[in-house]
Amino acid sequence: MIKLAAMAAVVAFAGFGQTSCGGGGGAEGEAADIPTDGLLGELPMLTAKYCNKLVDLRNKMFSGQITEEEMKQARAEFDETQKERDAKFLLIREELDGKEIPVEVQDGVPVKFDGALKISSKNKGSIFAIGSGTLTKTMTYENFPNLYMIPIDTDGKAISTSRGGMWYKEDGQTSLGDYNEGKKFVVNAFVSVGSTSARGYCTNEMKRWAKLAKFVCMDCTTDAYKQLKEQLEADKKAEELEAAKAVAGE
Numbered sequence: 296m297i298k299l300a301a302m303a304a305v306v307a308f309a310g311f312g313q314t315s316c317g318g319g320g321g322a323e324g325e326a327a328d329i330p331t332d333g334l335l336g337e338l339p340m341l342t343a344k345y346c347n348k349l350v351d352l353r354n355k356m357f358s359g360q361i362t363e364e365e366m367k368q369a370r371a372e373f374d375e376t377q378k379e380r381d382a383k384f385l386l387i388r389e390e391l392d393g394k395e396i397p398v399e400v401q402d403g404v405p406v407k408f409d410g411a412l413k414i415s416s417k418n419k420g421s422i423f424a425i426g427s428g429t430l431t432k433t434m435t436y437e438n439f440p441n442l443y444m445i446p447i448d449t450d451g452k453a454i455s456t457s458r459g460g461m462w463y464k465e466d467g468q469t470s471l472g473d474y475n476e477g478k479k480f481v482v483n484a485f486v487s488v489g490s491t492s493a494r495g496y497c498t499n500e501m502k503r504w505a506k507l508a509k510f511v512c513m514d515c516t517t518d519a520y521k522q523l524k525e526q527l528e529a530d531k532k533a534e535e536l537e538a539a540k541a542v543a544g545e
Contacts, residue, residue, distance in 0.1 A: 325498045330505045333449075334396055335486070338387050338422075339501035345380040346497055349373060388416035396424045397509040398484075401519060404442065405432035405476075406512050412484055423483040424510060427465070434474040443515045444484040445523065448506035452530070453523040455503075458515075460484040484510050499534045 326344035331337045352373045356366060395411040412424035444460030445453050462471045465479035486504075513520045 326501075329498070329501050333505050334394065334507045335504060336387060336390060338384075338391065339505040341380070341383055341387060343498050343501040345376065345383075348376055349380075352376065388422065391422070392416045396484075396507070398424075398426055399509055399511045401511060401513045401517065403517075404512055404514055405430055405434060406442065407431050408512075412482075412510060414486065415483075422486040424486055425467075425481065425483050427479070427481050430474060430476055430478040430480065433476045436474065439471075439474045441515050443513050443520065444482060445511050445513050445520070446484070446486075446504070446507055447509050447511055447523075448503055449508045450506065452503075453527045454507060455485075456520070456524040456527055457485075459510075482512075499531070 325347060326340050329340040329343055331340050333339075352369050355361060356369050356373070361369065391414045394414045396414065398408050398412045400406050400408065406428055408426050408428040410426070412426040414422060415425050416422045439462075440458075442462075443456070443458045446455055446459065448454050461483045463469060463481045463483070464471060465481060467481040471478065471480055486507075513523075
């Protein structure tokens with residue numbers, strides 16, 4: 296029975312999707328430190344709170360140290376937590392729908408936006424900030440993938456340095472196709488909160504997203520992009536060391 300319950304927990308957790316994170320103890324206490332007055336409101340805080348709590352429960356179910364009755368109770372709490380999370384996320388997504396996020400373009404990048412990006416949370420799963428604009432110079436197929444949509448925080452640091460966006464034709468339905476000057480485009484920039492499986496990493500990621508200030512369209516081959524990437528990697532390394540010291544009691 297315990298094995299069956301554990302297998303069911305795996306299936307349930309697999310559906311956690313774009314808003315799942317890693318586990319440990321003190322989920323709500325960790326999340327309480329995440330600001331809620333930024334562009335994304337309560338979304339980063341709620342993401343950390345629920346992902347940490349769900350993984351706490353998952354770890355309990357897989358510990359091998361609980362009775363069958365305790366397993367049933369943990370699974371019931373897991374299910375109830377998921378329902379509560381889904382309800383709160385639905386409400387916060389509705390609040391964020393249409394909210395504007397500033398967008399800038401790195402010097403030398405041949406892109407002009409029509410205005411700010413706007414959050415769209417109509418689809419389940421990922422949340423996007425959608426914008427439109429025009430290519431101001433013809434690009435080659437090989438060079439165009441160098442354009443990244445980088446989320447920047449209020450301190451001017453990168454929140455993520457992955458490509459961070461998908462580019463479409465003006466109607467938003469198909470891939471861009473060509474890269475000629477004057478080409479109209481739609482870009483979906485990922486507001487990627489919480490797709491990870493390490494608890495402390497998740498909390499720190501949400502603290503970064505809570506400080507989202509803007510997106511910048513950047514060329515990933517430039518020194519400016521590389522400096523942002525190096526800074527983010529250094530910050531993450533420092534966070535890992537702090538977490539290790541906490542575990543070691545130093």
